[in-house]
Amino acid sequence: MSAEQQLDINAIRAKLQDASGPHYWRSLEAVAETPEFKEFLNREFPANASEFNDPVGRRNFLKLMSASLALAGVSACTVQPDELIVPYVRQPEELVAGKPLFYATAISLAGVATGLLVESHEGRPTKIEGNPDHPASLGGTDLFAQASVLTLYDPDRSNTITELGEIRTWASFVGAMRGALSAQTSTKGAGLRILTETVNSPTLAAQIHEIVGQFPEAKWIQWEPTTRDNVRGGTRLAFGEYVEPVYDFTKADVVLSLDGDFLAAENAFGVKYARAFA
Amino acid sequence: MSQIFSKSANAWSKASILGLLAVVVGIGSLLPLIQRSDFVTTANTFRDQPVQFSHQHHVGGIGIDCRYCHTSVEVSSSAGIPPTKTCINCHSQIWSTSPYLEPVRASFRDDKPLKWLRVHDLPDFVYFNHSIHVKKGVGCETCHGRVDKRPLIRQQNSLQMEWCINCHRNPAQYVRPRSEVLTMGYTPAVAQEELGPKLVAEYKIQSLTSCSVCHR
Numbered sequence: 061m062s063a064e065q066q067l068d069i070n071a072i073r074a075k076l077q078d079a080s081g082p083h084y085w086r087s088l089e090a091v092a093e094t095p096e097f098k099e100f101l102n103r104e105f106p107a108n109a110s111e112f113n114d115p116v117g118r119r120n121f122l123k124l125m126s127a128s129l130a131l132a133g134v135s136a137c138t139v140q141p142d143e144l145i146v147p148y149v150r151q152p153e154e155l156v157a158g159k160p161l162f163y164a165t166a167i168s169l170a171g172v173a174t175g176l177l178v179e180s181h182e183g184r185p186t187k188i189e190g191n192p193d194h195p196a197s198l199g200g201t202d203l204f205a206q207a208s209v210l211t212l213y214d215p216d217r218s219n220t221i222t223e224l225g226e227i228r229t230w231a232s233f234v235g236a237m238r239g240a241l242s243a244q245t246s247t248k249g250a251g252l253r254i255l256t257e258t259v260n261s262p263t264l265a266a267q268i269h270e271i272v273g274q275f276p277e278a279k280w281i282q283w284e285p286t287t288r289d290n291v292r293g294g295t296r297l298a299f300g301e302y303v304e305p306v307y308d309f310t311k312a313d314v315v316l317s318l319d320g321d322f323l324a325a326e327n328a329f330g331v332k333y334a335r336a337f338a
Numbered sequence: 339m340s341q342i343f344s345k346s347a348n349a350w351s352k353a354s355i356l357g358l359l360a361v362v363v364g365i366g367s368l369l370p371l372i373q374r375s376d377f378v379t380t381a382n383t384f385r386d387q388p389v390q391f392s393h394q395h396h397v398g399g400i401g402i403d404c405r406y407c408h409t410s411v412e413v414s415s416s417a418g419i420p421p422t423k424t425c426i427n428c429h430s431q432i433w434s435t436s437p438y439l440e441p442v443r444a445s446f447r448d449d450k451p452l453k454w455l456r457v458h459d460l461p462d463f464v465y466f467n468h469s470i471h472v473k474k475g476v477g478c479e480t481c482h483g484r485v486d487k488r489p490l491i492r493q494q495n496s497l498q499m500e501w502c503i504n505c506h507r508n509p510a511q512y513v514r515p516r517s518e519v520l521t522m523g524y525t526p527a528v529a530q531e532e533l534g535p536k537l538v539a540e541y542k543i544q545s546l547t548s549c550s551v552c553h554r
Contacts, residue, residue, distance in 0.1 A: 145454045149449050151423065157417075
């Protein structure tokens with residue numbers, strides 16, 4: 061919009077006064093419906109954009125562009141740049157340069173652990189496979205286990221202790237925690253809540269129980285978006301205590317499942333059942 | 339009507355045709371020579387390293403086996419450069435205060451790796467596997483030269499594809515018994531023309547020259 065043009069604000073106001081209904085506009089020029097705007101709307105390209113009227117200039121331009129395209133390959137005709145070899149200071153055991161190392165580990169999802177083998181190249185985990193020796197995996201993985209390799213490279217994964225986004229030391233964390241917890245001793249931890257995912261590690265559970273023992277009014281909540289609380293609720297109704305059902309499909313000829321997808325990845329032993337089912 | 343072309347146009351046209359031919363032939367013969375020159379292939383140039391490690395002393399003088407440091411040469415594609423710990427194995431006790439070894443001690447102390455300059459550098463689009471070459475009877479010195487005589491390592495050969503294919507097309511000329519792979523200054527007991535084909539048959543060496551063998 062050029063400076064000489066003055067939008068008649070009052071006219072626009074008057075137009076909008078009586079307007080109703082969904083008549084959308086993007087700029088005041090559109091509402092004003094100035095002749096310049098109408099022309100702007102009709103032209104495919106703005107004025108001056110598509111004018112390259114200099115025939116000699118066009119030829120030169122084409123010459124230069126084609127020459128640079130042809131000579132672009134010549135940029136490889138250089139001496140190979142120097143490369144550095146940077147070995148370890150202390151090489152980890154069993155690590156052979158150029159060959160991957162396989163680690164046996166487990167993924168814990170919703171309180172159920174599945175054994176895995178992680179292929180790692182020079183300390184970088186690259187691929188997850190099932191552990192043939194693990195009863196829950198039998199050599200297979202589900203999609204959550206496969207995707208979990210990416211959690212190791214999650215840029216949001218915290219590398220240090222942070223407080224509201226600022227990096228802090230362990231000592232400052234301990235000091236802050238101590239202050240907060242000492243305030244809770246008077247109320248026996250009524251204001252303390254510990255939120256974790258389903259913990260199936262006996263060590264971690266024991267440690268958290270110790271904290272809850274010191275603060276009897278505190279609560280420890282285990283939650284994740286895909287909990288197995290319903291399964292455990294069901295088994296409590298059926299058997300009177302929290303138990304984990306493990307099916308043996310090798311013994312069944314016909315299986316009727318009513319909305320219970322036992323082969324699904326979200327299911328605890330989906331991988332194992334898939335193999336037994338096959 | 340005057341002539342369009344002057345008399346000298348004859349000479350000019352002859353000269354320019356011959357000249358163009360000469361230029362084309364000249365460039366055509368000069369470029370390959372330049373491409374194979376030591377400057378472009380970085381052969382026979384001594385490169386400075388962070389530590390003046392002398393292979394002549396350690397291999398030729400003391401007689402350390404290649405595989406003590408280059409541990410994965412028989413099992414992996416990469417032979418491996420030793421970690422600082424390998425140097426410190428001996429040099430925490432021998433020459434432990436020598437100024438030449440200060441970078442090594444500093445690296446071990448500060449847990450910062452040593453940055454060696456790569457001498458035998460193949461381009462990234464080439465896959466080279468050490469273990470198969472060692473297994474099939476290619477000696478260390480065939481490609482790396484007389485390491486036991488080098489105070490400083492230099493790239494002995496051009497490492498160009500032409501040079502690799504040379505052996506791949508004719509392995510009988512370069513193969514040696516497996517027990518002699520690590521020997522420096524090896525001469526065959528019988529003539530290579532006799533020994534070579536026998537070893538090629540015994541080790542089942544194929545002349546692998548298809549593209550995807552190295553360009554994976």
